[in-house]
Amino acid sequence: MARLLSFLSALVLAAVIGLSPAGAQSTDPENTLLLDLKDGQVVIRLRPDLAPNHVARIKELTRKGFYDGIVFHRVIDGFMAQTGDPTGTGMGGSDLPDLKAEFSPEPFRRGTLGMARSQSPDSANSQFFIMFADGDWLNRQYTVFGEVVEGMEFVDNIKRGEPVQNPDKIVRMRVAADAN
Template identity: 75%
Template sequence: MSRFLTIFAVIASILFVPALAGASDLDPENTLYLDLKDGRVTIRLRPDLAPKHVERIKTLTRDGFYDGIIFHRVIDNFMAQTGDPTGTGTGGSDLPDLPAEFSDAPFQRGVIGMARTSDPDSANSQFFIMFADAPHLKGKYTVWGEVVDGMELVDKIVRGQPPAHPDKIIKMQVAADAG
């Protein structure tokens, strides 16, 4: 019996300790808290991949821009899109559009990318969170973050284009600013 417990402990440490270590290793200046109706989602920012996009997201977050904005386009098994103050998918912030910062980072479940028009240099404030892998997006959209905790809350966002009763961002904040 003790041999079984030892094996179980080794397997558990291999599976669970890395996940816990990753959450505790987050840099508060490069971590976002995204509060949804069902709870808090923690996002690791990726300035190593997209420094201008990360700076834009932090600027808009600190200005309160995202608070109260709806998820206007939510496609099952694909992604949830938000960041448009008009709620139509055509709006953005008053700041100028950003040049693309494409990378080789894969668009996997939990990855966050910047939305844009057909112009690669048109990203502004809208972003999307991946529900599932989408390899066809790699190198075509800018990856700027990834969900590290709370993906099960993202999964609960109401689907639709637009959803009949859309979910919204209750509050978004940079972890370094959280009280």
């Protein structure tokens, strides 16, 4: 009976935040992003345990609608897709101050989200990337702040290029707790 109630609770949560039952069991709506791409929705589990300041920044910008309509300006096959620059050039960011690095031992694997930065470790602002494949050379060099838990096939469909010609965009990004 307890298992049935647990399963039903997961189904209700899934209906409320738009996740499948499997995803609902492992996500916290306040630390889950819903990233709508042209081909479907990507569910991202944020990792405040690894990078609390970066997670707070991503949620703040997401709640302001900052990422809606922003292009994937740098997409390298077998490596990653980068977005978060309102200019689309790879040189821009938000009007908020840069963040201090929050490097951790968490490895960069397929589906990991990391913060983009310049040469300075403390220069992350709004740009982030999603890994297409493992990238151990990035470990402890860039801040890990999340991971794709559903919809990686939609990330795989993002148009490649550096720079990308007619790039794909983030249709909409929301914190799952705010989704309606």
